[in-house]
């Protein structure tokens with residue numbers, strides 16, 4: 513079972529305008545979607561849709577916390593959250609004619625006792641894989657993530673920003689940086705595929721057994737102990753890119769739960785992302801045929817290591 517820990521969940525509010533945003537103008541629309549979000553929660557949703565066993569955990573509080581909990585219950589996603597005495601945040605994505613704007617709140621204050629309870633919750637669930645996804649709310653530190661990594665007999669995956677990846681200390685099973693996170697985590701310039709491979713290999717050498725790099729329109733890379741694999745992005749219509757990185761991680765983790773190979777895990781990550789970008793916000797698209805591998809994704813071995 514995969515336990516996803518989202519320290520900083522969110523209600524994701526995705527709102528669409530057919531015009532560019534302008535200061536001082538009241539923009540109005542009928543097109544708004546509210547979903548339960550936060551990177552780990554998205555992974556739990558997508559992994560469950562990929563027929564793997566997942567439970568969502570993390571901190572929830574207040575009205576938005578109740579919304580997230582109710583929405584997951586309604587969607588049949590198993591969850592085991594720590595209730596906190598502070599309000600879960602609301603994150604807004606504005607899709608306007610002039611671009612995609614992402615407005616994220618830093619989140620509620622978490623206490624040391626909340627973190628203790630989270631560690632106990634993780635231990636009680638006895639997952640095979642524990643994923644920590646997204647930003648850390650005020651009051652929670654990277655030392656707490658390393659503590660979660662070491663608190664049980666699980667492999668630990670992280671879907672966190674580059675500034676976090678640079679500082680984590682424990683040994684990790686897999687991380688999933690995007691291009692800018694690769695750059696931040698390593699201090700390198702990451703423009704070409706060769707740059708991305710060099711940065712991902714550096715993270716691998718620092719203690720991440722698998723480095724799954726999502727490169728947007730340039731596809732994804734997987735660095736393992738023995739090889740570097742590459743898969744192109746699919747040519748699909750993009751509504752927005754929110755949740756795309758979470759989808760790459762979800763495809764990878766679900767494939768591993770199903771006992772599939774490294775190449776198939778990369779393939780499933782890319783396929784899942786290609787579906788998630790086609791729906792607004794962090795809604796779950798139809799993923800049934802991702803499992804049957806009907807859409808061909810060419811995975812190539814860039815080199816053996």
Ligand SMILES: O=P(O)(O)OC[C@@]1(O)O[C@H](CO)[C@@H](O)[C@@H]1O
Nearest residue numbers: 522549550551603616646647755
């Ligand atoms: O502020 P964080 O924790 O880095 O990111 C949170 C978030 O933007 O990431 C998800 C998409 O990846 C959304 O569901 C959510 O709103």
